[in-house]
Amino acid sequence: MSIDTARMRDSIAVTARLLAGENLRITMEGAQAFVQFDPTTYKPFRINVPALPDEATPELIQEIQGYLDHEVGHILFTTWEVVKAAEEAGLRSTHNIVEDCFIERAMGERFPGAAANLTRLHETFVAKITPELLREADDNEERRFHVLLVPFARALAGQWHFQKFMDTGGHWGNRRVRDLLDRLGPSVAARMPRLASSAECLEMAELWAGVIHASRNPTHRSKGMDAGKRPEERDSTSNISRPGTPSPADIVPDARDRTSARAPQTEANGGHSDIVGRNRPASQRDETERRRPHFQDPPVFGDDPFLDAASVSISDRGAALAKAAAYRVYTRDHDRIEPLELPNGFRHEYLVALGRHTASMTHVMQKDVERMMASHSRVSAVPGYRSGRLHAGNLYRLALGDDRVFRRRQVSTSTDSAVSLLVDNSGSMTGEKLQIAMASAYALSETLETVSVPHECLGFTTAPPWPDDAPGAPYETKIRYSRKQPIKMPIYKAFGERLTPGVRQRFAAMAVMQPGTQGNIDGESIGYAALRLASRKEVRKVMIVLSDGNPAGQGVRADLKAHLHATIKAVTEAGIEIVGIGIMSEHVREFYPRCLVLQRLGDLPACVMGELRRILTI
Known part of the structure; x- marks a missing residue:
């Protein structure tokens, strides 16, 4: 386990939720990147x-953060009524190409960190995608033109990586690109970096679509003369904004087709959810599909060529990483770390019995710890008091009218340590083992609180596995995942809590009633x-x-054991001391370099006590 990688990985969803609010659901499942849209809005x-x-690299994580920041930009800055109008006019892809430039600029202005993430995504887009x-387009002029539309728009908008790509690759010389730029004219090109709303982006998309349509149909009236004009300045006969005009990206949706082919038909990837366009009335849907024939089976990814191509790139790299990884997890989204809820039927007598x-063990350990702490205490005499023992060295203060000539004895027993107690709550611990483990954790917690050592106590087990037919279940993928159950970690005492009666009841409930014991990852x-x-x-x-030793749960047993070895090594290298206490089992010796076995409470x-001595003294 890499702590740095885990922190970066967990920050992805947290950051996106903070930026976008509660209406956007961020998931990390499987090996694919995709977006689902509301079919109405x-x-x-x-x-x-x-x-x-x-094994994920910081570069890939930053690229994924850029992918999220791009979509969060749509959430924050896109006007969805305008998107719907673009869809009905058959201009959604072209509008997206233009609007992406606006929303990414707005994201960078509001959140400077997003600009760095988006830049990483831009680098990948021009270097690889x-x-x-x-x-793939080879010598097909039309396909090459559609591929170049995204970097063309972004270069005009002032995005440096795309400007460099167009310059160094000689793509400004592409016949279709040159023709589009000439027909648009300098005034239109100069507006690209200044677009400030979805409506302005749709206006620009109408200009683009009209010019491209005219260049593709020589008999059609050319828009070169009035392409640079605003709508109110155009001749009323101009059909630049003609509703039936297809956008260039709509005609050959290369990236979208490739992405759609990779989308598994599950709810997690949109197979059972509402897809844009499918829930509209049949007459309206037929009219839209008549204008845009490729929309007969709309993909879950929507009409964003940039995002779709990025989805393919991230999905390919995510799948490659998952297949090569020594330990593979389908999703961590359903893992839970939360305070234990007292089961129905809990009685106060359980806490009294615990x-x-x-009590006898706790008293013995507390006395030993107090003696140990006293022998390692730092004693000092602190001057500057108005009462206490006279300090001869401060008598000069009396001549100055200062009566602070006394000193006091202070004893410091601070160890500057924090402790985490982790208790195996799996099915193999059921019965006497779990009673001993929870009672031991309770006694250790009381002892640590007595000497004011910050600590917490957690349990660990699993929740019920995903059913074979559940949408998005790991069984439906081609990757063999190491675990197939969510992790459940009840909190018995958090770092910020005291051992109040309510906290003590959590220990007693698990020790006596033992609810929810399943696997152990x-x-x-x-x-x-x-x-x-x-x-x-x-x-x-x-x-x-x-713990009683071996990991167990629905998954690959060899992977679980190897991952435990790797995690203990990584945690130790990160500077955390780890000690295994075997509960009526010698299996801990297989995994923990520092371990001991407890046969009786x-x-x-x-x-x-030996371990406590090492913890509490330096």
């Missing part, structure tokens, strides 16, 4: 990006706990894992 309601493995599309079973659970612990400001960080004080 045309507004995106879901963006999916690949569930990246630990566009050259590949041009190679306290009675652990040890590696990822330790990784989650390590991320929480790594965010603490204390210098020293220690994790104590109470009464052995806890003698078993763990």
Whole structure:
């Protein structure tokens, strides 16, 4: 587990939610990138990006952040009524090509960090995506022209990477590109960097579509004379904004076709959701499809050539990473770390019984810890008080009228340590093992709170697996995923909580009632706990894992075991000390370099005092 990669990976969805609000659902599932749209408003309601493995590079993560920032830009700055008008006029793709320039500029102005992410996406687009599309187009002039429309628009809008691409590649000399630029005229080109709304972008798209339509149909009236004029200045006979005029990107949707071919027919990728255009009345849908014949089967990705091509690139790289990764997760979206809800039927007597079973051990450990802390305490005499013991060195203050000539003894027992207790709550722990583990965690928590050591206590198990026929289930992909169950980590005590009666009840509920015990994905659970612990400001960080050993759950057992080894190594290298306590099992010795075995609850004080001594003294 790479803590830095995990932090960057988790920041993707968090950042997008902060930017776009609650109406946009961000998911990280499978290996594909795609967007789903509301069929009525045309507004995106879901963006999916690949569930990246630990091997994901910072460059790819930044590229995905750019992909999200692009779509969040639409959420923040697009006027969706205008998009609907563009759709009805058959200009949606052309409008998107133009509007993308506006919304990305607006994103960069409002969020400077988004500009860096979008720039990374631009670099990939001109270095990999566009050259590949041009190679596929070969000598087909029409296809090459459609490929060049995106960099052409962005270069006119002032995006440096696209300007350089057009310059160094000699693409300004492409006959169709040159003809379009000449027909538009300098005044229209100069407006591209200044577009400030979706309506202005639609106006520009109408100009583009009219000019391209005229150049494709020599008998059609040329728009070169009035293409640079605003709508109110055009001759009334001009049909630049003619509703039936097809946009250039609508005619040969190269990137969209390639993307659509990669979309699995599941709800996660749009197979069972409303797709733009499918839920309109039949007469309206038929009229739209008559004008745009390729829309007979609209793809889930919508009509954004730039975003569609980026989706293909990210999906290809995400799939390649997933297939090559040593440990593969379909999605982490359903993993939960939250306080344990007390089961129905919980009784106060359970807490009383837990306290009675652990009281003798807790008292022994607390006394030992207090003596240990006292022997390692730092004692100092602090001068400058008006009462206490007289400090001869400060008597000169009396001549100045200052009576602060006393000192006091201060004892500091701070260890600057933070501790995470992690308890295996899986089915194999059911019964006496889990009772011992929860009682031990409870006793350790009480002891650590007594000496004011910041700590938390978490459990780890799994939720029910995805059913085989669930939309987007990992079973429907060609990638063999290492786990097929969500992780569930109940919080018994968080760092910011005290051992109040309500917190103590969580320990008692799991110790006695043992609800929801299923599998145990040890590696990822330790990784989650390590991320929480790594965010603490204390210098020293220690994790104590109470488990019966082997990972178990629906997935690939060999992958789960190998990932546990790798995670313990990575966590240790990140500066977190990790100790395994085997609960009536020797299996911990296989995974934890520092470990001990607890066979009976009464052995806890003698078993763990050595580790507590290392934790509480430096």
